[in-house]
Amino acid sequence: MGLVSTSSPLNPRVVIITGMSGAGRRTAAHAMEDLGWYVVDNLPPSLLPNLVDLARHNNIGKLGVVLDVRSRTLFEQLGSIFAQLTGEGIDIEVLYLEADDAAIVKRQESTRRPLPLQGDGRLLDGVVKERAMLSTLRASADLVIDTTNINVHQLSARVAHAYGGDDGARIRVAVMSFGFKNGLPLDADLVLDVRFLPNPHWVPELRPQTGLSEAVSGYVLSQTGAEAFLDQLESLFDTMTPGYIREGKRQVTIAIGCTGGKHRSTAMSEEFGRRLRAKQIGVTVMHRDLGKE
Structure with missing residues (x-):
C-alpha cells in the first residue's frame, strides 16, 4: 500500500501592490517579478481568495497582486476579503x-491616459x-x-531591498x-532632525564635499551630541523593533534630515546604517536630496 501524504500546502507570502495611479505600481510589480515573485496585475479584489488558494496548492511561495481603484464597488470589498484571508x-x-x-x-499628461476616477472632470479631480x-x-x-522625487531605478532598488533576499529576515530598515x-x-x-549639529556648509574646505566623505563625516560625528543622538536612536529602535515584529511590520523607513540633505543628515544616516548592520539587521541607506543642492 502506498503512503498518502497528509501534509498541508504552505501558505504563500502575499503582498498587495497598490497606491496612486502614476505613482509606479507597474515598476514595482516588474521589480518583484525580477526578484522571483509570481505577480498578477489588475486582479478584481473578489478573486483574491481564489488566487491565494491556487498559489497555496501550486507551491507558489511569493505572490504579488496589483490592485487599483478601477472598480469602486469591487475595491470596497477589500476589508472583508483581507479579514477572510487573515482568518x-x-x-x-x-x-x-x-x-x-x-x-x-x-x-498622466505625458502618457495621455485618464485616471480611473476622473470621469468627465480634470486630471486633478481624479487625483483627489x-x-x-x-x-x-x-x-x-x-x-x-513616495516616488515623487525618485526615478524608476531608485524605486526598483527600494523594492529589491524590501522584498528580495532572505524571507527569514525579521525586519528590514531603510535609512533615508x-x-x-x-x-x-x-x-x-x-523622522529625525539633526540640524542641532554645526553645519559643515560654513567650513570653507568642507562646503563642496558631502557627508559621504571622511572629512565631513569625521567633522559631523565629532560634534557634541552626535554620538549621543545615535546612541539614543539606536536604543529607541531596539525598543520599537519587538513591537513592529509582533504587529507583522517587516519594513521600517527612518528619515534623518538637515537643512539641505548634503552634509549632516548624510553622514548621520551612513553611521546609523553601519550600526544597524553590525547588529545583523538588513538595512539600506539612501540619500534623497544629495545632488539637489
Missing part, C-alpha cells in the same frame, strides 16, 4: 506607492477622488514609498537622509 492564516502585506499631485498629473478612496488603505500599509528645505519625506515611519 485562514494568510498574512497580507500592503505596498503602497505614493506621489504628490503635481507629479501624478505630469506623469483616488487619494480619498485610498486613504484608509494607505494608513494601514506595511510599506509606503533628506533636506528639510525640500520637504518632509511622506513615506517615513520615523
